[in-house]
Amino acid sequence: MRRPVYLDYAATTPIDPRVAQTMLACLMPDGTHGNPASTAHETGRAARDVVEKARAEVAALIGAVAGDIVWTSGATESDNLAILGAARQARSGHVVTGRTEHKAVLDTCRQLEREGFAVTWLMPDRHGLHGPEQLRDALRADTRLVSIMHVNNETGVIQDIAAMADICRERGILFHTDAAQSAGKLPLDVDALGVDLMSLSAHKVYGPKGAGALYVRRAARRRLEPLMFGGGQELGLRAGTLATHQIAGMGTAFALAREELAAEHERVLELRERLWSGIEPLGAVYLNGHPERRVASILNISFAAVEGESLLLSLRGLAVSTGSACNTEVAEPSYVLRALGRDDVLAESSIRFSLGRFTTADDIDFATACVRAGVEKLRALAPEGRAPDKSLKIR
Amino acid sequence: MRRPVYLDYAATTPIDPRVAQTMLACLMPDGTHGNPASTAHETGRAARDVVEKARAEVAALIGAVAGDIVWTSGATESDNLAILGAARQARSGHVVTGRTEHKAVLDTCRQLEREGFAVTWLMPDRHGLHGPEQLRDALRADTRLVSIMHVNNETGVIQDIAAMADICRERGILFHTDAAQSAGKLPLDVDALGVDLMSLSAHKVYGPKGAGALYVRRAARRRLEPLMFGGGQELGLRAGTLATHQIAGMGTAFALAREELAAEHERVLELRERLWSGIEPLGAVYLNGHPERRVASILNISFAAVEGESLLLSLRGLAVSTGSACNTEVAEPSYVLRALGRDDVLAESSIRFSLGRFTTADDIDFATACVRAGVEKLRALAPEGRAPDKSLKIR
Amino acid sequence: MFGFSYSRAVLESFEHPLHAGRARGDPAELIVGRAGSMKAGALVELSLRVAPGGVTEARFRAFGCPHTIAAASRVAQQIEGQPIEALEGFDIQAIADELEVPAGKLGRLLIVADALVGCLAEWRRRPPGTDTKQR
Amino acid sequence: MFGFSYSRAVLESFEHPLHAGRARGDPAELIVGRAGSMKAGALVELSLRVAPGGVTEARFRAFGCPHTIAAASRVAQQIEGQPIEALEGFDIQAIADELEVPAGKLGRLLIVADALVGCLAEWRRRPPGTDTKQR
């Protein structure tokens, strides 16, 4: 077994070897190294062909027309292009989003506030879900855009995008969804979902980091201002030399995701259940997110009476994420779990296990053993013993 | 010899096999596939180490401190971040740039005009150079930023950045230079040049497409607004998951560029002279750009009495660029050559030969033969015969 | 420069243009038509030797894109051996179709057609053979 | 969660904490000091058995980060065998240095120190051996 056992697929996935193969075909000395914009010569045209093939592959996974896919450097850029692009084009007005969105959406909406736009931040229920009625109530006459993620990256909760997009379509309001965490995990169809804009990322689907796309429904094209200018690539919506190998890799990754989606779902779901049934008997463990409306790959658990940082150190045989910010010395509890009503202590002692294509039953059994040993040891060390602290009540 | 013979290094370079090797080390199943932001586990920390090593390598080529390098998706994004970032942070005012800048700068400055900023577009002399005095005259009390490229991508002309940056520093005006075409070709030192902001691209230096950087002098950090929000990576100046393999590749590419710069300069210069001395005897050929103040790798020539598109088709054994826009069926003469005073016909019948690390003497001899045969044949076909049209006068 | 590709017929004609050059012979029998300009991106010259039986030699010279060159070459090929009257109804569209000329390039074909019209006009003004003395 | 890494000493102490648990024996000889809370991120308990000669047993329990656990363990190790008066001048900074505790974590060390202060206060209020009847 490779150590640490990687259970952080929601943060990023390893590249599938078949994806690496496609990328290699561009990177090697005889590879497709041309600039896709240099259509004056064969070397450039070969690169353009590679890019267009990938565009069709990405479009196919989400039921879109290839011409509606705009390449970006990742879902962060896609989110920014969708949100800043739609709002700035409208010049002023109101935007609706949720409190448990990814930072790429939250921080972007905060920037809109600084630019004078009004933003409504929807509060989810204790499972992390938004109700369509809640959205309807939030809409205003000058609402330009609603941005609600499809699957949450911390809890795996699945929003009812179709119902919410429906409400917006009636009123001609643009609907954006960040599908970075649902692509390859749920069947996706932009028409069935009724969205105008959808953010995608390659590196959550066994493709390369630094590659993404924004689906832009044809009718919405003119309603977006670009983030970057120069060169007129990508329908004028995104300037910059196209990274052939990256795009080729994303294409293969999405083609593979499409082929393997159903089978992988079953396999991963079973592994996740195996993990949960190994951990639950510890007692005083709480599932974060909705018990059913979740993708198969994510299990987010709060461990009562265990300090978060020590828990993580105990689990250093595993690569997992915690409910704390990663980039400062002082831990900050997850804003997503806080929005679900977890107190700071439980938010900080949460672990997100995220499984994927290369996760095996052995990995899961090893992880179960680590968790049991770690939690039992820390609880034994703690003053309150095994009993969960009474103050640690779930809302 | 590989066909077509690639002489379009200024558009993009093939990846150096040593760069591909570094990238592979991230892409393979046991590679550094973690998310550099996931410092909670070993897999993420290994990725972060790779990223920081590359940061030092890129910084070393330009004499900068590693902490002043911000990763981007390419020079287009770097240009946008520098220009939009500096201007928007100032909220209003005046910006100076030149008419022969790359579209990533021109279109970005045009966007600033739409946002209410004033822009002065400096006209170059017939060699493509700006004079420092010309810049001084253009400055206003509310000038926020000057953006002048180091080396022009069409002609290879080298601007006197140090002199221009000096004038700006005196007045506390930010100075940005797009160094996409000078990195790896000229010695670069941000302090000697005196610039605050410098755009870099990996794929012009045998690194991967879709990777770039912006040098941000420490004192200028607070004077930039980000283009993209979310996650706080890169000093809060550039959100988005860092693409480990891309960055690693850029690092190796810049390290190699540094090692080989002097030797490559000599070698490439000699090859370019060989090409020019093979073509010049055709007569009625005009060098575009300054005769001396040019990088070694670029030779841009207008061929009188030869139609541009037919010339390009004659040269289909070569991958070269022409003085026409590439992306439309109707050719549009190069705005750079027009700014140098070339008329449309000569601008359209220009060819940019750009040489690089893998160009051989055989390549050059083959190219020379192609050009001679093609031009002679087309001139023979033309009504005016071999004599250049009298109307085709050089300014 | 070109986002489109060339048809096989254009490539063949560009590579091996037939009837390139100037018609030669008794100046009394020669007529020349020119159209376009370098500025316009195409300058086409058709020169014909016209004997009583019809066009005995047709040649072209052209400064222009590959489609222009191919079309001028085709025109010269097709009118050689034809009675001069056949030029009147000459079908440039058929050549455009054969060469698969993209829509954006049809203007260039009209320049080729104009050179032909120039020949006709010249012929009407000065039917060959009327000015042999001028030699 | 942590952008910093742990010193070898912290890792060793976290992995194999010495003196974990509760001091046992005659309740008259036992004193307990507690400080912190779960909310504050650290809750530390020190329990000592104090005989006339000094601290005959020192144990800790802790809910907290690895630094907290390591520091509590070190404190317990160091005070066992010491005269009770030695607690007064106890140098928590020396432990912080030895464990290479980062600046952001010094607050947690103060919680460990506070547990010790709690023991001292308890001892002053009720010197062990004075309430044997209460057993």
Ligand SMILES: Cc1ncc(COP(=O)(O)O)c(C=O)c1O
């Ligand atoms: C829901 C969601 N949106 C956006 C992102 C950002 O994507 P990227 O890393 O491609 O910029 C992520 C992952 O980090 C994500 O999980």
Ligand SMILES: Cc1ncc(COP(=O)(O)O)c(C=O)c1O
């Ligand atoms: C001078 C200059 N600036 C910017 C760019 C754009 O760089 P990138 O392709 O990395 O976006 C290029 C190349 O296309 C260039 O030559």
